[in-house]
Amino acid sequence: MNIMHFADSPWSIVPPLLAVALAIITRRVLLSLGVGIVAGSLMLQQFSPLQSLRYLFDSVLKIFWVDGAPNSDNLNMLLFMLLLGGLISLMTASGATRAFAEWAARRCQSRKSAKSLTGLMVFAFFIDDFFHSLSVGPICRPVTDRFQISRAKLAYLLDSTAAPVCVLMPISSWGAYIIALVGGILVAHGVTEQSPIAAFVQMIPMNLYAVFTLIMVVVVIAFQLDIGPMRQHEQRALEGKLWDESKGRPIGLDMEAPADSRGGMLDMVLPIVTLTAASIYFMLDSGAQVLAANGQAFSMLGAFEHTNVGSSLVYGALCSLAVSGLLALRLDLGIATWLRAAPRGVMAMLPAINILLFAWTIGAVVRDMETGKYLASLANGNLPTGLLPVVVFVLSCAMAFATGTSWGTFGIMLPLAGDMAAASDIQLLLPMLSAVLAGAVFGDHSSPISSTSILSATGAGCHHIDHVMTQLPYALTVAFGAALGYLAMGLLHSTLAGFLVSAAWFALFCLYHARRFQAAPEAAIG
Secondary structure, eight states, rough: OOEEEEEETTGGGGHHHHHHHHHHHHOHHOOOOOOOOHHHHHHHHOHHHHHHHHHHHHHHHHHHHEEEEEOOOHHHHHHHHHHHHHHHHHHHHHHHHHHHHHHHHHHOOSSHHHHHHHHHHHSSSTTTTHHHHHHHHHHHHHHHHOOOTOHHHHHHHHHHHHHHHHOSSEEEEEEEEHHHHHHHHHTTOOOOOOSSHHHHHHGGOOOHHHHHHHHHHHHHHHHEEEHHHHHHHHHHHTOOOOSOOGGGOSOOOOOOOTOOOOHHHHHHHHHHHHHHHHHHHHHHEEEEEEHHHTTTOOHHHHHTOOOOOOHHHHHHHHHHHHHHHHHHHTOOOOOHHHHHHHHHHHHHHHHHHHHHHHHHHHHHHHHHTHHHHHHHHHOOOOOOGGGHHHHHHHHHHHHHHHSSSSHHHHHHHHHHHHHHHHHGGGGGGGHHHHHHHHHHHHHHHHOTTTTTHHHHHHHHHHHHHHHHHHHHHHHHHHHHHHHHHHHHHHHHHHHHHHHHHHHHHHHHHHHHTHHHHHHHHHHOOO
């Protein structure tokens, strides 16, 4: 059977669809991802067991080593996770996380205020979605645990603020990448009257999924909007069961501070500020080096556009660890405490790394199956011009869901959307590019094979599949409203009309649940 029968064909969606379906049915993530990987490998190698095994070995090897050199992007991300695990463990051992929880408890008098604190933390960690999920989760978990907020709700707050804020912020790893792609598209189609950064800013209100996801987070916090499986998780949390205990203890950093720990807020705040500030510095520095090598003048946006995110996060984590170690000298806890704490933090990250490695592997299989290329080809038909934004949005949703990557969807769908707009109606260029961004974030939120979902669950200490299933109803609700908005935007050629249609759907959704808001007021727990 010829390989071309599968690649870039309807068969190409089988491996990711199989993995997603099994993950939902069996709730065993590694098994499901493994089945999808094996199925894709067999299909790519015409069902030859030996060739499939060799292909699978090469695919796994490329996660660590590619083109005769280490795969620095992946290795840096794995190293960052390990270092961050060690850092959080050290802060726990010093008593810093307990001090933060006590400080927050004095200021948070209800579950609502505890969730608000968690939601607002995104504005201190907006540089990168991985950075946010892995940092904010362990920091805020003692606070949300105290107020009996389920780990699933914490994971939702992490995931539903991280990517939407990153995709809307020009100064972030996401923003720099998107601006670079948009700049190339504008040049390719002769749009010279608008700079890439100006186009990005103009696209912010058009990114309906990201905007209304953030609004949904506000409503969830303010009115205790628990729909679908989230309601069961929150009800169990009020009974003291913060996660589904029938599935065992979830992965994540759950460590108690020693009884003799004397760390205070300084031991929490200074390392975290160092982590953020140092990461930003190294991002600017690595980008500046590329600009200088290319003979370009330094600019903050240009530096972020050419930055090396992975190495910058690693250097930032090392600086933060050094600061945490120096602060520990005054606490006199003993070297044995630190020698026990750091390895425990590293080991706590290993289950999440296992899932991430499987997700990266199936991502490679999906790329070789050319699933994204096939899905993109579905948009190349004789469609009415007014339907193009909503069609591009739906395809981007499907592509990101199937592949588990928003950045890969950006790379494929943004140029395609630009070509389609130029061939039909150039006025729809920015709405269609915005529809791609929105659809990619939805897929990244909803897919069980998304690395962002995996790390949000890890940061929250939540079972991964529980996070996916509890977040999905919220994501689908916002995505449906966004689809209506893009339909109106395309038919009426009006950004305002599209925004108002999405807002109307969102308002109707909230009104429908208004009785539940009144029936389930937030309680102060302490």
